[in-house]
Amino acid sequence: MNDTSATYPFKLWFAATCAWLGSLQFGFHLGVLNTCLNYTSIDLGITEAKGGAVVTSVLLVSAAIGGFFAGQVADAIGPRRALLWNNVPLFAGSFLSAIAPDGSTGFWAMLLGRFLAGLGVGTASLVVPRYLVEIAPTPIRGALGTVSQLFVCVGILIAFAIGLPYDGKEAFLNLGQHQIAWWRVMFAIGLVPATLQAIGMSTCPESPVWLEWKGHTEAAWRAKGQLQGQNPSALPQVTNLGATHFGDVEKQETTTFVEEGDGASVPLRAAGEEVFSSSEAGSSHLDDEELSGEGQWSDLVQRRFRRMMVLAVSLPLLQQASGINSITFYSSSVFTRAGLSSPIIGSIIVGCVNVAGTGVAAYLMDKTGRRPLLIASHAGMAISLISISLAKFLPCELLLNPAA
Numbered sequence: 001m002n003d004t005s006a007t008y009p010f011k012l013w014f015a016a017t018c019a020w021l022g023s024l025q026f027g028f029h030l031g032v033l034n035t036c037l038n039y040t041s042i043d044l045g046i047t048e049a050k051g052g053a054v055v056t057s058v059l060l061v062s063a064a065i066g067g068f069f070a071g072q073v074a075d076a077i078g079p080r081r082a083l084l085w086n087n088v089p090l091f092a093g094s095f096l097s098a099i100a101p102d103g104s105t106g107f108w109a110m111l112l113g114r115f116l117a118g119l120g121v122g123t124a125s126l127v128v129p130r131y132l133v134e135i136a137p138t139p140i141r142g143a144l145g146t147v148s149q150l151f152v153c154v155g156i157l158i159a160f161a162i163g164l165p166y167d168g169k170e171a172f173l174n175l176g177q178h179q180i181a182w183w184r185v186m187f188a189i190g191l192v193p194a195t196l197q198a199i200g201m202s203t204c205p206e207s208p209v210w211l212e213w214k215g216h217t218e219a220a221w222r223a224k225g226q227l228q229g230q231n232p233s234a235l236p237q238v239t240n241l242g243a244t245h246f247g248d249v250e251k252q253e254t255t256t257f258v259e260e261g262d263g264a265s266v267p268l269r270a271a272g273e274e275v276f277s278s279s280e281a282g283s284s285h286l287d288d289e290e291l292s293g294e295g296q297w298s299d300l301v302q303r304r305f306r307r308m309m310v311l312a313v314s315l316p317l318l319q320q321a322s323g324i325n326s327i328t329f330y331s332s333s334v335f336t337r338a339g340l341s342s343p344i345i346g347s348i349i350v351g352c353v354n355v356a357g358t359g360v361a362a363y364l365m366d367k368t369g370r371r372p373l374l375i376a377s378h379a380g381m382a383i384s385l386i387s388i389s390l391a392k393f394l395p396c397e398l399l400l401n402p403a404a
Contacts, residue, residue, distance in 0.1 A: 008137065009229045011205065016144050018200035019131050020151040021193045022083055022124035025090055027155025028190055029059060029117045030325075031351070035163025035332045035344045036183035039170055043181055044100065044107045048333070055110055056329050059118040066122025071130075073123070078214075079131035080206045086123045087198040093117025094190030117190075134207040135227050146362040153358045156328060157351035160344070162186050163332070167344040315374070322381050 033040065033056055040055075041048040066089075074082040096113030100106035132144045163186060165171035171182035205227055211220035300309055327334075331350050335343035361373055 007229075008140070009227065012135065012137075012227045012229075014200070015135055015204040015227065016132060016147075018197055018204055019083060019128050020148055021197035021200070022086065022128040023148045023151035024155040024158075025190065025193050025197070026121050026124050026128075027152040027157075028159045028193065029090075029093070029114075029121050029155075030152075030328050031156040031159030032163075032186055032190065034329060034347055035160060035166050036186055037330075037333065039166060039181065040110070040183045043102045043183070044110060045103050046107050051107060055107070055114055058111055058114045059121065060325075062115045062118030063122035063125070066119035067126050068122075070123040070126040074127050074130060074210075078206045078210045079127050079134060080201055080204055082123065082127045083131060084198060084201040086120050086127065087194040087201075088120075089116040090120035090124075091191060091194040091198070093120060094187050094194060098184045098187040098191075100184075113187075120194075131207055134209040135205070135223075137228050142366065143362075146358075146365060150355065150358050150362060153351070153355045157348070157355055159186070160332075160347045160351045162189060163344055164348070167342055318378070322385065 033052075037052045037056070038048050041052040044051065044055075046052060046055075070082070077085075093113045093116035096109050096116065098113075100109035100113065128148055129145055132148060133141055136144045163182075165182050172179040173182060173185050174180075205223040206219070208220040208224040208227070211217075211223055299305065327350060331347040332343045335346040340346050361377070364373060
């Protein structure tokens with residue numbers, strides 16, 4: 001039985017924190033334009049409805065590109081190095097956005113900056129969970145992954161909060177005789193986590209799973225020793241990436257990889273952890289070809305994976321279709337049009353609820369299970385969306401101002 005009360009080395013928590021900064025940047029770049037889009041559009045000489053929408057959505061386009069290639073990059077250079085170098089587009093994106101000149105030239109500079117930031121966001125969304133799950137001991141693996149999602153929500157909340165100077169008025173940072181538009185400061189703040197993560201990841205151990213896959217067995221032992229407080233010489237050997245071996249004992253040195261919903265291959269069981277016994281293995285009906293080697297894209301369309309693929313694709317797709325990204329990007333604009341006196345305060349409240357909800361889910365996840373939480377959360381989203389839709393037909397102005 002795993003000892004969940006075990007004390008783990010500082011190096012593990014430091015590496016996890018450095019990785020979480022990637023998730024924080026993910027959330028920050030998603031939400032940074034929410035509170036300042038109107039003022040940014042004015043300075044860049046574009047309309048909020050068209051040009052502003054392009055500047056906002058280009059992040060998602062490039063994030064899809066970054067996410068598509070993130071797995072190959074992490075396989076080639078290692079998850080740690082992938083996270084380290086991923087800060088180059090994140091840093092460059094924040095920098096270009098912050099210094100974009102006023103006018104049409106600034107629009108293209110902003111567009112390029114958002115595109116680069118999107119590449120980093122997409123890469124981080126896949127590589128951060130992979131690095132965490134490959135360095136974490138089993139008892140805290142789920143917790144580290146959950147905190148990663150919490151950091152995304154914290155990043156969104158920070159992006160909303162730093163836009164507070166724009167609540168009801170235009171805002172500037174006064175430096176001597178110069179006035180700097182506050183939205184430039186907001187983008188410049190994105191340089192901080194990118195710099196901190198780059199410095200931090202340069203000192204973190206590489207994933208022991210990746211090292212063993214590349215044939216660096218001794219380095220893998222040392223890395224695991226640093227991360228999990230074990231004597232490297234006593235560590236069992238890790239098998240090849242993607243391989244699963246079932247034997248006649250209940251404890252084996254294996255690494256099993258499963259396909260996550262976001263398409264990333266992540267380890268299910270690391271070196272020395274419990275795997276199925278021979279009797280359990282016999283019931284799996286998997287042949288030798290299925291138990292070794294790396295998966296192919298064609299495997300995803302095979303019949304035995306159909307239900308898994310439907311769930312893996314439909315759950316995140318339906319979540320995005322619920323409109324949560326429109327809240328992340330445009331809540332302040334929506335609240336302004338709805339007549340809220342402090343729209344940015346409204347957005348910050350939304351961000352706080354987002355963080356709180358994620359925290360509650362993290363606490364309940366291992367107590368109630370994933371499926372009940374998914375059912376309850378989707379039911380809650382459905383009720384909320386129906387309520388918003390019905391509110392359109394209510395005499396809201398009469399309710400808010402009876403004397404009118």
